[in-house]
Amino acid sequence: MSALPAAAPSRAIGLETRGMTKVFGSLVALDDVSIDVKPGSFHALLGENGAGKSTLVKCIMGFYQPTRGQVLVNGAEVQIPNPKAARDLGIGMVYQHFTLVPSLTATENLVIARADVPAVIDWRKEKRTLAELIDRLPFKVPMDVPVSGLAAGEKQKLEILKQLYLDQRFLILDEPTSVLTPQEADEILGLLRGMTDAGDLTILMISHKFREVTQFADDVTVLRKGAFVGSAPAKDLTVGAMSRMMIGDMKLRERAARKPYTNQPVVLELAGLFADDDEGLPAVEAVSLKVHAGEIVGIAGVSGNGQSELIECLSGQRPLTDGRLFVKDEPYEPERRKMARFKVFGLQEEPLKNAAVPKMSVAENLAFRSFDQPPISKGRGWLSPGPMRARAKELIAAYRVKTPGPDEPIQNLSGGNVQRAILARELSSDVDVLVVANPCFGLDFASIAEIRGQIMDQRNRGAAVLLVSEDLDEILELADRVAVMSEGKITYVALASETDRNTIGQHMAGHH
Amino acid sequence: MADTTVPAPSFAFADAFDRVRRSSEYVVIPLLALLASAVLFSLFLLALGKNPVDFYSLVWRGGFGTSFSWQNTLVRASPLILAGLCVAIPARLGMVVIGGEGALVLGGFAAAVTAIPMVGWSPAPLTLVMMAISAMAVGGLWIGFVGYLRHYRGINETISSLLLSYIAISILNFFVEGALRDPSDPNKPSTMPIGPETMIGPMPGTSVHWGLAAGIVACVAVWVLMNRTTFGFAARITGGNVRAAMAQGLPVGRLVLVSTALAGALVGLAGFFEVAAIHGKANASLIAGYGFTGILVSFLARHNPLAIIPVAIFLGGIDAAGGLVQRRMELPDATVLVLQGLMFVVLLVSETLYGRFAIFKSKGA
Numbered sequence: 123m124s125a126l127p128a129a130a131p132s133r134a135i136g137l138e139t140r141g142m143t144k145v146f147g148s149l150v151a152l153d154d155v156s157i158d159v160k161p162g163s164f165h166a167l168l169g170e171n172g173a174g175k176s177t178l179v180k181c182i183m184g185f186y187q188p189t190r191g192q193v194l195v196n197g198a199e200v201q202i203p204n205p206k207a208a209r210d211l212g213i214g215m216v217y218q219h220f221t222l223v224p225s226l227t228a229t230e231n232l233v234i235a236r237a238d239v240p241a242v243i244d245w246r247k248e249k250r251t252l253a254e255l256i257d258r259l260p261f262k263v264p265m266d267v268p269v270s271g272l273a274a275g276e277k278q279k280l281e282i283l284k285q286l287y288l289d290q291r292f293l294i295l296d297e298p299t300s301v302l303t304p305q306e307a308d309e310i311l312g313l314l315r316g317m318t319d320a321g322d323l324t325i326l327m328i329s330h331k332f333r334e335v336t337q338f339a340d341d342v343t344v345l346r347k348g349a350f351v352g353s354a355p356a357k358d359l360t361v362g363a364m365s366r367m368m369i370g371d372m373k374l375r376e377r378a379a380r381k382p383y384t385n386q387p388v389v390l391e392l393a394g395l396f397a398d399d400d401e402g403l404p405a406v407e408a409v410s411l412k413v414h415a416g417e418i419v420g421i422a423g424v425s426g427n428g429q430s431e432l433i434e435c436l437s438g439q440r441p442l443t444d445g446r447l448f449v450k451d452e453p454y455e456p457e458r459r460k461m462a463r464f465k466v467f468g469l470q471e472e473p474l475k476n477a478a479v480p481k482m483s484v485a486e487n488l489a490f491r492s493f494d495q496p497p498i499s500k501g502r503g504w505l506s507p508g509p510m511r512a513r514a515k516e517l518i519a520a521y522r523v524k525t526p527g528p529d530e531p532i533q534n535l536s537g538g539n540v541q542r543a544i545l546a547r548e549l550s551s552d553v554d555v556l557v558v559a560n561p562c563f564g565l566d567f568a569s570i571a572e573i574r575g576q577i578m579d580q581r582n583r584g585a586a587v588l589l590v591s592e593d594l595d596e597i598l599e600l601a602d603r604v605a606v607m608s609e610g611k612i613t614y615v616a617l618a619s620e621t622d623r624n625t626i627g628q629h630m631a632g633h634h
Numbered sequence: 635m636a637d638t639t640v641p642a643p644s645f646a647f648a649d650a651f652d653r654v655r656r657s658s659e660y661v662v663i664p665l666l667a668l669l670a671s672a673v674l675f676s677l678f679l680l681a682l683g684k685n686p687v688d689f690y691s692l693v694w695r696g697g698f699g700t701s702f703s704w705q706n707t708l709v710r711a712s713p714l715i716l717a718g719l720c721v722a723i724p725a726r727l728g729m730v731v732i733g734g735e736g737a738l739v740l741g742g743f744a745a746a747v748t749a750i751p752m753v754g755w756s757p758a759p760l761t762l763v764m765m766a767i768s769a770m771a772v773g774g775l776w777i778g779f780v781g782y783l784r785h786y787r788g789i790n791e792t793i794s795s796l797l798l799s800y801i802a803i804s805i806l807n808f809f810v811e812g813a814l815r816d817p818s819d820p821n822k823p824s825t826m827p828i829g830p831e832t833m834i835g836p837m838p839g840t841s842v843h844w845g846l847a848a849g850i851v852a853c854v855a856v857w858v859l860m861n862r863t864t865f866g867f868a869a870r871i872t873g874g875n876v877r878a879a880m881a882q883g884l885p886v887g888r889l890v891l892v893s894t895a896l897a898g899a900l901v902g903l904a905g906f907f908e909v910a911a912i913h914g915k916a917n918a919s920l921i922a923g924y925g926f927t928g929i930l931v932s933f934l935a936r937h938n939p940l941a942i943i944p945v946a947i948f949l950g951g952i953d954a955a956g957g958l959v960q961r962r963m964e965l966p967d968a969t970v971l972v973l974q975g976l977m978f979v980v981l982l983v984s985e986t987l988y989g990r991f992a993i994f995k996s997k998g999a
Contacts, residue, residue, distance in 0.1 A: 439880040458883030468881060477881055479874030490871060490882050494864040503863045529653055 134324040135195055135212050135292040136161035137182070142191035144177050151177040152188070155350045157343045159292075161196070162321040164314065166339035166356065167328045170368055170566045171537070174348040175328045179294050183215055184208045195292075209237070214290025216281045218297045224270035228263050228280050232287050255287060260313045273631075274424055275306030282314070286323075295327040299334060301425050304594065304627040311338045331595075332361045344368055369567050381582045383602050386415040388451075389586035390555045395445035397435045405431035407610040409445070413555075413586040418577070420601030420618070421590045424630050428610035429590045433559040436588070437468050439476075449555055462495075464555060467548040469541075469573075471560035477544045480533035484525050485514035487532045488547050521546035538569030549576055553585045560591055574600060594623060594630075608632045659988065660936050667984035668934075671977040678972065684963055696958035697951025708842045709912075710924075711950030713738065715849030716904035717928025718935060718942040719856055720777065723897040724791070725937040726860055727890055728873035729784065733795025734901040735925025736802030737776040741769035741902025742909040743806045746916035747814065749828040749909075758832045765828075766906045773902015774895040776802065781894025785887045791894075803921055810917055824917035834911040845907030849946070852900055856939040869893055901925060927953070930978050949974070 137159045144152040152174045159165040169175045181188045184202040192199050195211055202208050222231045233239065233248050252265065261279045269277060278298060285293055293314075299307035315338050317323040329335055335342060336356060343353040344367040351367045359367075390413040399405035405428045413419045423429050434440035436447070438456030447454040449464040456466070470476035478487045489510045492498055497509040514528040523543045525535055532540055541561065549556075558577060562570040577600060581587050590607075591597050597604055597618075604621055606614040606629040614629040676686035697707050720734035745765035752761045780798060783789040809815075811823045836843055860866035872879040872889050879886055905920060913919050931949055935941035956970040 437881040438883050439877055456883055457885070461883045470881065475875075476877050479871055479878055482870065482874055486867075486870075489867075490878070493867050499864050503865055505862050505864050505867055507862075527652070529656075 133291050134162040134318065134321050136197070136324065137213070137292055137326070138194040138197070139178070139182065140192045140194065142178060142181055142193075143189045144174075144181055144186055145189045151348050152181070153349045154191075155345065155348075156191075157350070157353065159324060159326050160341075161324055162318050163340045164318045164325045164338055165327070166335040166342045167326060167345065168330065168335065168342060168364060168368055169345035170330075171564055172347075172566065173345040173368070175345055176296070177348070178345070179215070179296065179326070179328065182208065182213065183294065206237075209288070209290065212289060212291045213294070214285035214288060214292070215294040215296065216278075216285060216298055218300055220277050220281060220301075222269045222277060222280060222284075225268055227268055228265045228272070228283075231269055231280065232284055235284050235288060237288075252287070256283070259283065259286060260316060261286075273306075274301045274426070275303065275310065275631075278302060278306070278310060282310070291322070292324045292326070295325060297328055297330070299329075299331065300592070303424055303630040304623055305631060307334065308337075314338075332364055335364070336361065346370055365567075379582075380578065380602075381416070383414075383417060386417065386584075388412045389415045389449060390588060391448040391451075392436075393446045393448060395432070395435060395447075396443045397431050397440055398443055399428075399431055405610055406435065409607075409610075409612050411588070411605060411612060411615075413588050415554075415586050416581055416584045417602045418581050418587040418589055418600050419603045419605060420597035421588070421605045421607050421612075422594055422597050422626055422630060423590075423592070423607035425592045427607050429592075429607050430559070431610075432607070433470065433557065433590055436557045437470065458494075465552050466555040466557070467491075467553050468557040469544060469548055469559070469561045469577075471563040473540050473544045474533060478532050478540060481531050483529045484518065484523070484532050484535070484543055485511050485528035488514045488517050488528075488543060491547055491551075517543075517546040517550060520550070538565045541565060541569060541573060545573060545576055549580060553580050553583070556580050556585050556587045558587060558589045558591075560593070562593070562596060594626065597626075598623065606630055655993075659991070660938075663984050663987050664934055664936065664981065666987075667981045668977060670984075671973070671980040674976050674980065675973050678976075682965070684965065688963060689959065689965075692959050692962055693952055693955040696955025697953075703951075703954060705841045706954040707947060707951040708840075708846050709950075710953045711947040712843065712845035712849045713904040713908060713922075713924040714928055714931050714946035714950050714953075715846070715853060715942055716900045716907075717924050718931035718946055719849075719852055719928075719939060720897040720901035720925070721929050721932035722935065722937040722939055722942060723856060723860075723893050723900075724777075724781070725932065726866070726869050726873045727893050728876065729781075729890070729894070730792045731777060731780060731795045731894065731897060732792055732929050733777065733780065733797075733799040733802075733925070734897075734928050735921070735923065736795070736799030737773040737898045737901045738905040738908070738925045739799075739806050739920045740776055740802045741773040741905030742913075742920040743809070743825075743905070743916045744772035744902070745769040745906040745909045746825045746828060747809075749832060750814075750826050753826075753829050753832060761828070761832050762834065762910060765910055766903060769902040769906035769909075770899035771902070773905065774899035777898025777901070778891055778895035780898075781890045784894075785890045799925065806916065806920065807918065816915070822917050822919075824915045827915045828910065830914070832910070833914055834907070843907060843911035845904065845911055848903065848907065850943055852903075853939045853943050856900075860939065865889075865892075901928070927974065930974055930981075933978065933981055 138157070140156050142152055142155045155174065155178055167175050177186065180186045182193055182202065184205045184207050193202055194200065200211060229249055229252055232252060233243060261283050263276050263280050263283060264272065269280065272280065282293070299311070302310070311334060314323065314325055318325055327339065339356040341353065342356050342359055342364065344351040344364065346368060392409055392411045395406055395409040396404065397406040409432060411419060421429060431440055435442050436456065449466065454460055454464060474480050489498055492513065493505060493510070498513065499505050511528050518525060518528060521542050523546060524539050532543060535543065561573050577587060577589070589597065589600060601618045604616055604618050604626060605612050606626055608630060609632065679686045679689055696703055698704060717734045717738060720737065721731060724731040745768060748765045748768040749761055752764065776798065777795065780791050780795045783794050784791040810825055814825050815823050816826045834844055837847060860869065868884050869889050871882065872884060872886050876886060904924065908920055909916055927949055931942055931946045935945040952970055952973065956967055959965055959969060960967050
């Protein structure tokens, strides 16, 4: 395989699917979807979680075999029995999370990605070849430092560079900007747009960020519940129209009104927190924050800057190496008795990993907070399953958790319903402090609206809410004050009304 | 779908039926695994030129065919029950402890050592109580140490408990062949006997000692502990997802220590019964592999304390038939171990079958 794409114009590939259908058992994941991605276009694929975007892409990439339907490349039908076949056709994919080897340099990562790595690599020759390639591309990445030392934006550029180096001329991007700052995202998408305009590349981008779609895409295709909803030039669609296409005529929960925030007492105080990551390296450094009653403080930041370690410290999953926590001016440690006494609750991302026991029943999972209190425990350490099930049935009904019954293992529920069950468990009693981390990660619109509404309700009722989120839109929607976390430190704090996306983004990137 | 979320009393029966149907998966799959291992073992016998039908009928006769064989079976089942609990309790916390053998051996040794200075002046019941307490204390410390290493030092409990078993066996051998050897016993290096007046007799009307009753009571008590107490609930949360347990502020370290110590105490009690009801002294006969067969017991019972009782009796029966098989079929003693090993492997493979059969799923799922 030549590592040097010839500089011929219009090398971009067009790709079409016809009647793609994929059935898993009784589930129709993809139902007769036909899309047409023209050569040299930037095509956005929109849809909710579970709308079939990944299934469609996996069929194109040869990870799945479609039950019915064809893929056409440049108008000719092709067979893609496996990912290697897709690669040979020039179809490459960039994933949401990085697939680079952190301990190797950029050059090494590119060379080992080739299908025909020789047994003995002539590194000098490879470097020269690579330098020539990079000269002709707009992407600039430091090639000789280990990838672990690169910023997220640089890693994502390198992922794209890798596909171009492998001579892939049809790129599928799966939410490529989810780990980037807004500036990094704009830069990368802008460069890609330049390449599609020049006819060097075709892009199919899975996204849920309307801003990026309206700004960079030529065409938009929307899927819903596995079916094709519509396709149109991006300039003809408003954000409202796109979101209606995505969710159909479903009614979302009205956004909760924000009660005006007046001077309230401090409820949660983080005083000089330090903590290490799993490797024993400092992850959280000197984090101090005060959260008032009836206030949401949102911590923004690019993933991997110590936010998850901070949340783990607050929820008792990671020891502090230094610093103190206070609730209502009293020392607080995240252990059961104090959680109950100070009414501290939490919502975390990926609840099956962080907040639930997948194999235990819905009823049991709903009782994690209350199993050692009446009526479930009448004292002396005894436990009564009867009141546990009764309480579970109430919560299931009140929070509209869709489950076959309280005895169903919670892992059989959909992601949105698991998070709803956790919401029911954590928010159904009095809440004074609420610690929230990426609560809507991977959920559908209806669940997101519900969860954000509930968080706002708690704030309006006077809870002090600390919200850590990698989704800047979520922070801008909910927070009263915004803090930015970068390299383990809080580098910026401002009232939400007095800052903007651009300023926050600059601090997220570490430019002060 | 929405209507199933509304609690309605008329569904109670269907509800219960649904639960039975789903939990039957946990009975049917292990039984299928046993059947498969029996078929595989038959092939093994055929390869040796033996008749599998003879083998299984001999196992039936030697283990369950007569009242004598039943009593033999139950005598072997009682340490297996307690050894099974030593695996089942930590398993609820997500730990695989396979070193019950060591705690059993040391528990028996501790019981014998406690009895030696008491024999002659102390009334038998007092001696027995002290023996039982020291057996449980030593067993509890032994497996509790495994829990300590796991929680505070991050050492894999499977490896450490296995290695500690060999240390325990060496400790027993060191003392019975040295400082504590009874010089009047020329045959097998042993401690001084506790004497017939101290030994526990059989339960009335049987030749089965009280260890069986103790085991059954322990199983029921552990079931209650795990399913009807806040301790058990917290342990199950910890075992199912330790991150979730920590986020609920549960004292994970204390749960691990208490559970492993309890597990060790119960298997130590098995050692006490082996000394006080069977051997009358501590010697290498304590190293009979009950601790290791207990692993198979607990896995076959899916770590359910109540299911441990029948499973231990079943495996005790196979064990009891070993002698008969050996004499009649001219097969080595280890043949039964081959059968147990096959069962274990097939059982572990069968773990992948859970959730694959639609018949066990609830309708709404």
